[in-house]
Amino acid sequence: MQTDLASPATKTETLLYVTGLSKRYLRGGLLSRRRTQVQALHSVELTLRAGSTLALIGASGSGKSTLARCLVCLEKADTGEIWFAGKNLLTLTNHELAPFRQQIQLIFQDPAGSLNPRLNAIEVISEPLLIAGLGKRERRARALELMELVGLPAGWGSQLPCEFSGGQRRRLAIARALALEPKVLILDEALTGLDLSIQAQISNLLLELQSALSLSYLLISHDFGLVAHLADEVAVLHQGKIVEMATTQQWLQNVHSLSSEALVACFAGSGQ
Amino acid sequence: MIRFLARRLAYAVFLLLGVSLLTFVLIDLAPGQYLAEMRLNPQISVQTLSALESQYGLNQPLPVRYARWLGSVSRGELGFSFEYNSAVWPLIKVRVRNTLILTITALICSWSLAISIGLWSAVRHDRWEDRIFGVGTSLLLATPNILIGLGLLAFALHVRWLPTGGMNSLGLGEAGVFVRAKDLALHLLLPVAALVAGALPLLVRHVRSAMVGVLNSSFIVAARGHGVPRFRLLLRHALPAAMNPLISLLGVSVGTLLSGSLLIEVIMSWPGLGPMLLQAILERDPYIVIAAVMFSTLFLVVGNLFSDVLLYGSDPRIKCEP
Numbered sequence: 001m002q003t004d005l006a007s008p009a010t011k012t013e014t015l016l017y018v019t020g021l022s023k024r025y026l027r028g029g030l031l032s033r034r035r036t037q038v039q040a041l042h043s044v045e046l047t048l049r050a051g052s053t054l055a056l057i058g059a060s061g062s063g064k065s066t067l068a069r070c071l072v073c074l075e076k077a078d079t080g081e082i083w084f085a086g087k088n089l090l091t092l093t094n095h096e097l098a099p100f101r102q103q104i105q106l107i108f109q110d111p112a113g114s115l116n117p118r119l120n121a122i123e124v125i126s127e128p129l130l131i132a133g134l135g136k137r138e139r140r141a142r143a144l145e146l147m148e149l150v151g152l153p154a155g156w157g158s159q160l161p162c163e164f165s166g167g168q169r170r171r172l173a174i175a176r177a178l179a180l181e182p183k184v185l186i187l188d189e190a191l192t193g194l195d196l197s198i199q200a201q202i203s204n205l206l207l208e209l210q211s212a213l214s215l216s217y218l219l220i221s222h223d224f225g226l227v228a229h230l231a232d233e234v235a236v237l238h239q240g241k242i243v244e245m246a247t248t249q250q251w252l253q254n255v256h257s258l259s260s261e262a263l264v265a266c267f268a269g270s271g272q
Numbered sequence: 273m274i275r276f277l278a279r280r281l282a283y284a285v286f287l288l289l290g291v292s293l294l295t296f297v298l299i300d301l302a303p304g305q306y307l308a309e310m311r312l313n314p315q316i317s318v319q320t321l322s323a324l325e326s327q328y329g330l331n332q333p334l335p336v337r338y339a340r341w342l343g344s345v346s347r348g349e350l351g352f353s354f355e356y357n358s359a360v361w362p363l364i365k366v367r368v369r370n371t372l373i374l375t376i377t378a379l380i381c382s383w384s385l386a387i388s389i390g391l392w393s394a395v396r397h398d399r400w401e402d403r404i405f406g407v408g409t410s411l412l413l414a415t416p417n418i419l420i421g422l423g424l425l426a427f428a429l430h431v432r433w434l435p436t437g438g439m440n441s442l443g444l445g446e447a448g449v450f451v452r453a454k455d456l457a458l459h460l461l462l463p464v465a466a467l468v469a470g471a472l473p474l475l476v477r478h479v480r481s482a483m484v485g486v487l488n489s490s491f492i493v494a495a496r497g498h499g500v501p502r503f504r505l506l507l508r509h510a511l512p513a514a515m516n517p518l519i520s521l522l523g524v525s526v527g528t529l530l531s532g533s534l535l536i537e538v539i540m541s542w543p544g545l546g547p548m549l550l551q552a553i554l555e556r557d558p559y560i561v562i563a564a565v566m567f568s569t570l571f572l573v574v575g576n577l578f579s580d581v582l583l584y585g586s587d588p589r590i591k592c593e594p
Contacts, residue, residue: 069497072497074493074496074497098499101499102499105497105498106494106497108490108493108494108497110490113489113490113491114490114491114493114494115491115494116491116495116509116513117491117513118512118513118587127495127498127500128498128499128500130500130501130504131499131500131501176498177498179498180498180499
C-alpha cells in the first residue's frame, strides 16, 4: 500500500483528510440468533487535495458508499477522524457541524430517486439555500442562476423531476449540490447509467465547474474510462480497507494490489 | 379539475341510486313488516288493515313504491315514517346534524393524533418507544369498540364530572354561546374518545408504515445530506410524500368512524342517527331505515370525494397523467 499521499506531512495542502475511519453494522434484530457484525470500513486513510479529483474504486460491497455517507455525516463512523478546514468533524456537535456539512456535498447514485418528486426544479435547488437564510426571491434567483450554470434552461424551473430526462436530472442534482457553494463534491456513481454522449457532456461539465469554482471531487465509480478522464489520484477500497493509493497515471500503468488487478481484469474483460 | 369533479359526482349519484335500490329490495325481502303485529290484534279489523296498507302504499309492487319514494326524495321528504306519522326528513335532520358533529369531531381528533403519533413513531423506528406504541396499538386494535365504550362509561361514572349520556345538560336555555359550546364539548368527550380509541390503532399503523417507507427513501436521505433542517424534512418532504395512501385511507376512515358512531351513539345515548336507526329496525319502519342508510352512504361518498379532491390537489404528478 502506498501511503505517502496520505501522510501527515502533506496535510497542509490537503482539503479533506481521513484517518483510522471505521464503521461496522449490526445485522439481525435484538432477539435474533444470527446477530452478526459487518465491518463496512476498517481504518480508512484518505487524502483529498484542494482542486483535485480523487477516484475511489472498488468492487460492489467494498464500502465506497458507506465511506461517502460517513464523509457527509449521514452515517456516524465508529472510530477515526475526518479533518476538514482544521476541524475533526467527528468531534463536532450537530450545531457545530452545520457550516461544515454545507462544504461537503454528496451527489447520489440514483439522481431520479434523490430528487423530491413533488418539488419543481427551482424548489429542488433552492431547498438547501434555506439553511443559508436567503429570502424566497433570492433563493429563486440563485436557483435559476445554478440551472443556467449546469446547462438547464431557466424556463424549465417549474417542471417536476419526472419531466426531465436522465441526463437533465444529473444536472439538476449537480445544481442542487452546488447551491451551498461547497468545496468538496462527492460523486457516488453519479454518472452511472447514462449513455456515452451524455456521460461525456456531464463529465466535461464537472471539469468546467471544477476549474471555475475550484472544487474538489471524490469520484466513486466503476468506470475506468471516466476515472482516467476525471481523476488525478486513485484509491482502491477492498473489504472496507484502502489497499492502494496512487496517482491515476501511476495506478493505471502499475497496478500493485491483488484487488486492483482483479478490478482491472474484470473491467478489461467487460471491454472497458 | 372540473371534469374530474363532474365524473366523480356522476359516479356518486349512480352509487347512491344503486344503494337505495339494494336497500329497498333487502328491506322488502326481510321477514315481517310494519303492520305484521297489528294483524295479530283481534281488535283491528281486516278493513282497517287494508285501508292502512293502501294509505302507506304497502299493497303496491316494489317498483311503484321505489318510484314513489324517489318522488318524495325529490320533494325533500325522504319517504314517510309510519311510526311517527310524518315525513322522514323533518324527523332525522337534527339526528343527521348530531351524528355529523360526533363523526367529524372524531375524524379530526383521530387523524390529528394518528399523524402526530405515527410520525413520532416512524422517527423512532425500532427504538423502545416505537415498540411500546406498537404493543399499545395492538392491544387497542384487539379491543372491541363496545368494550371501549362501556369502559369509558364506567370511568365517567367513577369520576362523576363527565356526563354519561346525551348531548346537552338540562337548564341551559338562557346560557350564552360559550357555556353551550363548553357543555357540548364536555358531552362530546366520551363518545369521541370511544370512537378515536377504536379508529386510532389502524390509522397510526398506516401513518407509521407510510412514513418509515418515505424516511428511508433516497430523496429524504439526499435532503438530509444537503442539510435540510429536521423539522422541515419531516413536514415539507416526508409527510407530503407519505400522504397519498393516507388520503385514500381518509375516505375509508369516514365510513369506519360512521359505522362505529352508530354503535357508540346507542351505548352513550347520543341523539344521532344510531338510536333512531335501531328503533326503526325494531319497529319495522322502512323509510327511516332507508334514509339512515342513505345518509351513511352519502357521508361515505362525500368522504371519498373529499379524499379524491385532496389527492388531486396534493400530488402534482396526478395532473401530469393523461
